[in-house]
Amino acid sequence: MDERVREHADVLVDWSARVEAGDDVVLSVGPDAHELAVAVAEKLGERGANLLSTYSSGEITRAYLRAHEGEFDENPAHELALVEHADVYLSLGGGRNTSATADVPGERRRAYNNARKDIRETRLGTRWVSTVHPTRSLAQQANMAYEEYQEFAYDAILRDWESLAEEMAQMKDLLDAGEEVRLVSNGTDLTMRIDDRTAVNSAASVAYDSHNLPSGEVFTAPYATEGEVTFDVPMTLRGESVRGVRLAFEDGAVVDYNAEQGADVIGEILETDDGARRLGELGIGMNRGIDRYTDNILFDEKMGDTIHLALGRAYDANLPDGESGNDSAVHVDLITDMSEDSRLEIDGEVVQRNGRFQWE
Amino acid sequence: MDERVREHADVLVDWSARVEAGDDVVLSVGPDAHELAVAVAEKLGERGANLLSTYSSGEITRAYLRAHEGEFDENPAHELALVEHADVYLSLGGGRNTSATADVPGERRRAYNNARKDIRETRLGTRWVSTVHPTRSLAQQANMAYEEYQEFAYDAILRDWESLAEEMAQMKDLLDAGEEVRLVSNGTDLTMRIDDRTAVNSAASVAYDSHNLPSGEVFTAPYATEGEVTFDVPMTLRGESVRGVRLAFEDGAVVDYNAEQGADVIGEILETDDGARRLGELGIGMNRGIDRYTDNILFDEKMGDTIHLALGRAYDANLPDGESGNDSAVHVDLITDMSEDSRLEIDGEVVQRNGRFQWE
Structure with a gap:
């Protein structure tokens, strides 16, 4: 593993989220953020935190939202219960296509978001941190080569x-x-x-x-x-x-x-x-x-x-x-x-x- | 998408798990089961069920367990709350290496499993179904070519x-x-x-x-x-x-x-x-x-x-x-x-x- 991935995990867990033993941590993993998730899991194990990984995929969201008739249940109990019992919520962005949800009608997306207000606000009440794993699709969005983008991203993330x-x-x-x-x-x-x-x-x-x-x-x-x-x-x-x-x-x-x-x-x-x-x-x-x-x-x-x-x-x-x-x-x-x-x-x-x- | 992936999702959601509108569904996704997860998400959207995806990766489990000192908290509250509020639990197996956790000491794994008995039993109280997406690593385990293995797996799964x-x-x-x-x-x-x-x-x-x-x-x-x-x-x-x-x-x-x-x-x-x-x-x-x-x-x-x-x-x-x-x-x-x-x-x-x- 690229040593910078481990350093990224160290900064995220210790500096950003201040994770401690016994913390119940939700790790939201993008489809191409797997490697960072492995490094974060190692760090959470060291700290003695409790890890549950969720999967955050634009393609899954797109398929679900487009197929749904549009009247969404308010704050589904299983997801609400998860964030209510979480101390820390770490979001590792990084998909394969930054336009993965481009053809989801805006109205459908708004209805979905509106039905999940309590889940969102409860999540914002945890020690939440959003970061991204430098992926090829983010490099493409930035008009950069992959390795060039990795250097750019780690220069931004691995500060003193x-x-x-x-x-x-x-x-x-x-x-x-x-x-x-x-x-x-x-x-x-x-x-x-x-x-x-x-x-x-x-x-x-x-x-x-x-x-x-x-x-x-x-x-x-x-x-x-x-x-x-x-x-x-x-x-x-x-x-x-x-x-x-x-x-x-x-x-x-x-x-x-x-x-x-x-x-x-x-x-x-x-x-x-x-x-x-x-x-x-x-x-x-x-x-x-x-x-x-x-x-x-x-x-x-x-x-x-x-x-x-x-x-x-x-x-x-x-x-x-x-x-x-x-x-x-x-x-x-x-x-x-x-x-x-x-x-x-x-x-x-x-x-x-x-x-x-x-x-x- | 291969039409058989959609048929697999249909069987899983309708025949196997009997998903209905309003069901709170946990979809556990293996790292290489993404495509099946997209097809299942589409089906769950059609049915009007509520979807939360979790990420089940042997590499994450390995990193976490090897780094942990070995005394695990009993039934972490966030994960227990999630399964307690789930109606349906669908596990889509499919990683990149069936030996991903080979070097985790057996004692560490047993301690982890023993600390999660309530979570496991609660999950077994839902309408749970385990299936696998035919991946290259499963083909390798079976000594088969990838397309050969896909045919084998779908012959087994897509029965009357x-x-x-x-x-x-x-x-x-x-x-x-x-x-x-x-x-x-x-x-x-x-x-x-x-x-x-x-x-x-x-x-x-x-x-x-x-x-x-x-x-x-x-x-x-x-x-x-x-x-x-x-x-x-x-x-x-x-x-x-x-x-x-x-x-x-x-x-x-x-x-x-x-x-x-x-x-x-x-x-x-x-x-x-x-x-x-x-x-x-x-x-x-x-x-x-x-x-x-x-x-x-x-x-x-x-x-x-x-x-x-x-x-x-x-x-x-x-x-x-x-x-x-x-x-x-x-x-x-x-x-x-x-x-x-x-x-x-x-x-x-x-x-x-x-x-x-x-x-x-």
């Missing part, structure tokens, strides 16, 4: 997380103390309020309220957004290529938009509900192990020297206790490069210029 | 089960009415009592108390065995080749044994406990879709024109209510060919001669 968490803590402190953020770049001059909001130091560990591996971003929930922003990082949204998106904000809401490509998808997202026109997240990418875009949001939004803004739902972790932030059925991240001709200001102080933070 | 169940009912009636069975063949002249015992018509369906697909045997729990028997069908037991086993019985218990090959394994089995020297099962193979031995007990023991006897534990289904039959930690099936120079008698009446039943 403790040291990165310390660096990110500086950004969190600045955001927690700040009142207003300003982003300036080509086609961007945007201000937003962050008073009373708490930033999350997303250091790829449940100990930091962070549930993705890789992670490496600091994010908060902005409001009262004003100005214009251009997102120059291309991505696929709802199966369509989107590039060069521009949004204009007044009083916190989008009042105008256009795009070099995929403007119709952006329009569709903005029309979802009222919250979809407002921001739910400002995220600052700080994982310099990620050095290029791969059209996979798990990696792209954490890339060093990028910033992302999400249209839609805000996370509770950023809000004062009992306060609800921006609400929406969507949360769509859009990314902009901050490595050139750019600056990030907090209360008028330049915190990052052309990709360099003030402490660098 | 309703019609076979009717034929097997005749054998069940004869055994239920009978008091003594005699087997005569080369190296075999054995009598055993079957009074008060109830035969099971194992027709590959939970509706017949039958949990294997393929099945196709009628079995009961004999006692007071006397005489000699030779098992001429070769098999692998505990990793060793066993061939030409001869057992001599007096007063229901083995008093002498030898074998052309693997006598030490037979000796080890007989010394397990008192019950291991007595018979727990007499089974009559009636699936003529199985026309050769493949060193896989799921198929071999159901082969038409064979009889198998198991040393060890008897099944409750064969016994009068409240009565306990032969008890043992083992249940080891041994098989003999009845197609030539052989006869099966019940109370002195020849029921099968040289592989022909009296109604044929």
